[in-house]
Amino acid sequence: MGPESDPSGTYRRGSRIHNVGESGGAWRIAEGAVRFDTVDADGRLEFAGLATAGDIVGGEALIYGRYSFRATALTPCRMVAWPPGHADDRGSLAHALARAEERSARTLALRGGQAAERVKRLIGMLLPTTRSTVVTTELPPLKDMADITSLTIETVSRSLSALQRQGILRPESQRRGNGSKVCQINAAALPILAAS
Amino acid sequence: MGPESDPSGTYRRGSRIHNVGESGGAWRIAEGAVRFDTVDADGRLEFAGLATAGDIVGGEALIYGRYSFRATALTPCRMVAWPPGHADDRGSLAHALARAEERSARTLALRGGQAAERVKRLIGMLLPTTRSTVVTTELPPLKDMADITSLTIETVSRSLSALQRQGILRPESQRRGNGSKVCQINAAALPILAAS
DNA sequence: CGAGCGATTGAACCAGGTCAAACGGGGTGG
DNA sequence: CCACCCCGTTTGACCTGGTTCAATCGCTCG
Numbered sequence: 432m433g434p435e436s437d438p439s440g441t442y443r444r445g446s447r448i449h450n451v452g453e454s455g456g457a458w459r460i461a462e463g464a465v466r467f468d469t470v471d472a473d474g475r476l477e478f479a480g481l482a483t484a485g486d487i488v489g490g491e492a493l494i495y496g497r498y499s500f501r502a503t504a505l506t507p508c509r510m511v512a513w514p515p516g517h518a519d520d521r522g523s524l525a526h527a528l529a530r531a532e533e534r535s536a537r538t539l540a541l542r543g544g545q546a547a548e549r550v551k552r553l554i555g556m557l558l559p560t561t562r563s564t565v566v567t568t569e570l571p572p573l574k575d576m577a578d579i580t581s582l583t584i585e586t587v588s589r590s591l592s593a594l595q596r597q598g599i600l601r602p603e604s605q606r607r608g609n610g611s612k613v614c615q616i617n618a619a620a621l622p623i624l625a626a627s
Numbered sequence: 628m629g630p631e632s633d634p635s636g637t638y639r640r641g642s643r644i645h646n647v648g649e650s651g652g653a654w655r656i657a658e659g660a661v662r663f664d665t666v667d668a669d670g671r672l673e674f675a676g677l678a679t680a681g682d683i684v685g686g687e688a689l690i691y692g693r694y695s696f697r698a699t700a701l702t703p704c705r706m707v708a709w710p711p712g713h714a715d716d717r718g719s720l721a722h723a724l725a726r727a728e729e730r731s732a733r734t735l736a737l738r739g740g741q742a743a744e745r746v747k748r749l750i751g752m753l754l755p756t757t758r759s760t761v762v763t764t765e766l767p768p769l770k771d772m773a774d775i776t777s778l779t780i781e782t783v784s785r786s787l788s789a790l791q792r793q794g795i796l797r798p799e800s801q802r803r804g805n806g807s808k809v810c811q812i813n814a815a816a817l818p819i820l821a822a823s
Numbered sequence: 824c825g826a827g828c829g830a831t832t833g834a835a836c837c838a839g840g841t842c843a844a845a846c847g848g849g850g851t852g853g
Numbered sequence: 854c855c856a857c858c859c860c861g862t863t864t865g866a867c868c869t870g871g872t873t874c875a876a877t878c879g880c881t882c883g
Contacts, residue, residue, distance in 0.1 A: 522690075
């Protein structure tokens with residue numbers, strides 16, 4: 432909450448939002464996707480969660496005063512302070528709790544079933560909520576997609592290639608610079624639930 | 628909330644706690660473990676979460692008025708109404724939110740890594756919190772353990788056999804009646820974090 | 824231009840899935 | 854009381870989807 436670490440604002444793909452043990456408040460994701468990681472004793476990172484637009488980040492800090500996870504932007508993000516000072520805390524909190532359970536269930540689903548399905552579902556979750564048929568998005572690095580789905584980068588790459596062959600995905604301006612990939616996605620071809 | 632569906636009380640292994648769409652309130656698990664499932668259009672169940680002692684069940688009903696998941700007891704459970712009428716709602720809610728994120732991360736971990744590790748971690752989560760070295764517990768049906776870890780029952784069975792061979796697990800009175808299994812577990816041999 | 828980094832692709836291997844058979848014990852009906 | 858069935862579990866043999874290892878590519882940056 433202190434102004435010393437006001438996270439409101441935008442984050443570039445790959446940039447750190449907060450780290451384990453830092454103090455600060457909670458925010459809501461207005462746009463983009465965020466990954467959480469635990470950091471164990473020897474500094475090893477382990478994927479611990481995925482949050483997208485509308486989800487709350489750093490909710491645990493409301494209680495512990497410190498963040499339990501490391502949060503990193505998977506795609507360009509915009510964050511706003513939460514809960515909004517003026518409003519009904521109880522309602523906001525209960526709502527955040529409900530969303531958290533939903534989010535958890537969806538993330539869990541990214542680690543079950545065949546590789547191609549998992550990648551497809553993940554892309555579905557990363558798509559901006561503007562529901563047009565064709566969307567252009569910058570996908571996260573394969574390493575992130577691999578961590579999230581509990582696959583290897585090679586398998587994720589092969590799955591993406593398969594999606595291209597099926598015409599669901601289309602490389603936009605080819606991969607750019609550091610290898611990051613921008614794609615056109617035929618959203619209609621992805622069977623997404625787009626809940627809530 | 629309404630007395631028409633007060634879930635306080637005990638549930639046997641395998642018994643339904645609530646179903647999708649039913650109305651009711653939230654509870655805290657005093658003892659035992661619960662699995663959540665989503666139910667899709669054609670009635671197919673899909674594992675959606677795991678909650679253990681201290682976790683909140685049905686938090687989404689505080690907002691939606693109805694449950695979004697089906698909840699089933701994995702092990703004998705005792706539930707109490709939540710939040711406790713008297714106390715600080717805000718604190719309870721924020722605390723529940725923090726726990727939900729933690730729980731989500733741990734459940735996610737049950738679907739990553741080698742089969743034997745996953746099963747070991749799962750057992751670690753199901754152990755009663757009384758931290759003696761050797762514990763006797765009734766494990767959930769293999770089907771449940773398989774759904775949770777995203778493995779097959781055959782693989783779970785083989786993993787359990789391996790744990791027995793390593794002396795970490797010891798079949799108590801052999802499997803009983805319907806095949807359910809009671810084991811002695813050498814808790815000291817399981818590398819658990821037992822957080823919070 | 825060369826170094827560096829992420830992505831891609833190929834080939835060999837293996838952990839876990841799949842299929843199938845058998846087991847153990849409780850419940851049921853004769 | 855016993856024969857039979859049911860259901861969850863166990864174990865074996867085989868198969869395959871995904872991992873692993875390794876080589877190459879595309880693009881940026883120094």
